[in-house]
Amino acid sequence: MQRYFIPNDNWIYDNQSVLIEGDDFHHIVNVMRMVSGDAIIGCNENEQSYQLILDQIDESQKQLYATIDYELNEDTELPVHISVAQGLPKGDKLDTIVQKGTELGMRSFIPLQMDRSIVKWDRKKQPKKIDRLKKIAKEASEQSHRLMIPHIHSLQSLDDVIDFNHFDKIIVASEYEAKGSHQPARLLDDLMQLIKGQHRVLIIIGPEGGISPHELAKCEDAGVLPARLGKRILRTETASLYLLSVISYSLEETN
Amino acid sequence: MQRYFIPNDNWIYDNQSVLIEGDDFHHIVNVMRMVSGDAIIGCNENEQSYQLILDQIDESQKQLYATIDYELNEDTELPVHISVAQGLPKGDKLDTIVQKGTELGMRSFIPLQMDRSIVKWDRKKQPKKIDRLKKIAKEASEQSHRLMIPHIHSLQSLDDVIDFNHFDKIIVASEYEAKGSHQPARLLDDLMQLIKGQHRVLIIIGPEGGISPHELAKCEDAGVLPARLGKRILRTETASLYLLSVISYSLEETN
CATH class of the missing domain: 3.40.1280.10 (SPOUT methyltransferase, trefoil knot domain)
Incomplete structure (x- = not known):
């Protein structure tokens, strides 16, 4: 599944919703041609990753919101x-x-x-x-x-x-x-x-x-x-x- | 020092002399511009390496002879x-x-x-x-x-x-x-x-x-x-x- 690194400031409403814009918006909508209901992986700046479900896609504002499905508990970083x-x-x-x-x-x-x-x-x-x-x-x-x-x-x-x-x-x-x-x-x-x-x-x-x-x-x-x-x-x-x-x-x- | 892999058949006169021809000759004489008395490393097909000293360089025949200076006793191959x-x-x-x-x-x-x-x-x-x-x-x-x-x-x-x-x-x-x-x-x-x-x-x-x-x-x-x-x-x-x-x-x- 496609993975995106999303700044902490974009995790909003008590971390229930994630705002995606800029290059990542372009990649999701225009390159991957994903639509509402599709799933991606989102990582915050605290090295936590989540399965996200695409929700509202606003083509005119070049922004989309995704909701958090569940935390992934990945462990892929070296301990040192x-x-x-x-x-x-x-x-x-x-x-x-x-x-x-x-x-x-x-x-x-x-x-x-x-x-x-x-x-x-x-x-x-x-x-x-x-x-x-x-x-x-x-x-x-x-x-x-x-x-x-x-x-x-x-x-x-x-x-x-x-x-x-x-x-x-x-x-x-x-x-x-x-x-x-x-x-x-x-x-x-x-x-x-x-x-x-x-x-x-x-x-x-x-x-x-x-x-x-x-x-x-x-x-x-x-x-x-x-x-x-x-x-x-x-x-x-x-x-x-x-x-x-x-x-x-x-x-x-x-x- | 430049290293050359030389077929066993070219190690002659009881391994005292080595014949170098073809691409290696071209590389030594035309690319490296080496002359008689210069040193190279030569490896035979038994994974032995030697310091060789360039001796007779025959431009017309595109061949040169080198003499063995000493064995190098290198140990650079994995044991498996x-x-x-x-x-x-x-x-x-x-x-x-x-x-x-x-x-x-x-x-x-x-x-x-x-x-x-x-x-x-x-x-x-x-x-x-x-x-x-x-x-x-x-x-x-x-x-x-x-x-x-x-x-x-x-x-x-x-x-x-x-x-x-x-x-x-x-x-x-x-x-x-x-x-x-x-x-x-x-x-x-x-x-x-x-x-x-x-x-x-x-x-x-x-x-x-x-x-x-x-x-x-x-x-x-x-x-x-x-x-x-x-x-x-x-x-x-x-x-x-x-x-x-x-x-x-x-x-x-x-x-």
């Missing part, structure tokens, strides 16, 4: 809040990273300007790029049955994100751990044990050229935990997917 | 042989699945014609499609430091691949396990314990519409193990990446 900070990669890789990260349970995404990012974001074009990523996150949230849409931050620096007031643990994917060293400093399994029971975890991923030695030193000095992601060298757009898959497995699929 | 059978998806998703699967350690790939595959492969165009996937697997193997190039099979049916003479365990990603059911029949962790110490494991992934009830019943009757991949609904191209990441984690990053 995972943020991904990604060194700006080339091409349209951010689209893939945000789409797949959303499917895999990421809660926020931070584009990072890093030493080896070949791409630089023009300040003027930034809002457009961020809007595009927000749209991708919204669509992926609907498709993957999320209860929230991951927050897309504006461009930040490594110094901005290494902040233990905002995160309980910070992990950096380090290819230095994968390349050459037969005995990694620490198994990823040990890191997974460390994040269990935490609230807010940040994953930092370098761009195509990887994290620079200077950035890695900065991370390590600050207490960021380096992680090896298997024995092979992963592309930048694969690294966060690997970590999010492993986090889902550790927290949702393991006793 | 993982094959991925993917229901034909739409668009260029197979490219992504083969590229990322190769990075994540997959050893062979089987395109599957399934009930809900919207795409049908024209018999005439099949060799061209397979060749394209082979090229993607080769490039991803070089980039991710693999010791072999995953084998790309021709199009098969579900009946073809459910064959316990070829595989010790077969897993099917089942969204029926993810949708709705709060208590999955079996945690993925239990499946991971089952594949430890096995030799050959097959992962079956449905196309966009998922595996059909008829196909799922066929799998279950045959003893194929259904797996839930976290609590969210993953797109078809994300499912094998999730499983391969978790397999790498379980076998390479866990004590």
Whole structure:
């Protein structure tokens, strides 16, 4: 069933009725061609989801009201809040990273300007790029049955994100751990044990050229935990997917 | 350092010298613009890799000889042989699945014609499609430091691949396990314990519409193990990446 994320202000009359307008109205009425009596899923901003039944559809005002049928009690969010900070990669890789990260349970995404990012974001074009990523996150949230849409931050620096007031643990994917060293400093399994029971975890991923030695030193000095992601060298757009898959497995699929 | 996969027949003079020709010659001489004395990595078909030093470059014959400097003793292959059978998806998703699967350690790939595959492969165009996937697997193997190039099979049916003479365990990603059911029949962790110490494991992934009830019943009757991949609904191209990441984690990053 089609899923829509509806602002809390639109849940009215003691939560008995829901006002839907704008893009969602257009999608329901013109794209899905739904009519009164059809059912959708609506999520509020408190990560609660409901089956809603379409009621009055006002084509002239571009608004519709739906009534709450029942609460769904879905449980599709990771128990730990995972943020991904990604060194700006080339091409349209951010689209893939945000789409797949959303499917895999990421809660926020931070584009990072890093030493080896070949791409630089023009300040003027930034809002457009961020809007595009927000749209991708919204669509992926609907498709993957999320209860929230991951927050897309504006461009930040490594110094901005290494902040233990905002995160309980910070992990950096380090290819230095994968390349050459037969005995990694620490198994990823040990890191997974460390994040269990935490609230807010940040994953930092370098761009195509990887994290620079200077950035890695900065991370390590600050207490960021380096992680090896298997024995092979992963592309930048694969690294966060690997970590999010492993986090889902550790927290949702393991006793 | 650039990595090349060189047929065993080209390792000559008691393995002291290696003949490189064809596309690899072109890549070394014309793309990388390397000269005598430059070093490359060469892998033979026994999953051994060596540092090689370029020696005689014969532009007219489009051939070069390299001498073996030393063996590298790399260890970048998963201990279990993982094959991925993917229901034909739409668009260029197979490219992504083969590229990322190769990075994540997959050893062979089987395109599957399934009930809900919207795409049908024209018999005439099949060799061209397979060749394209082979090229993607080769490039991803070089980039991710693999010791072999995953084998790309021709199009098969579900009946073809459910064959316990070829595989010790077969897993099917089942969204029926993810949708709705709060208590999955079996945690993925239990499946991971089952594949430890096995030799050959097959992962079956449905196309966009998922595996059909008829196909799922066929799998279950045959003893194929259904797996839930976290609590969210993953797109078809994300499912094998999730499983391969978790397999790498379980076998390479866990004590």
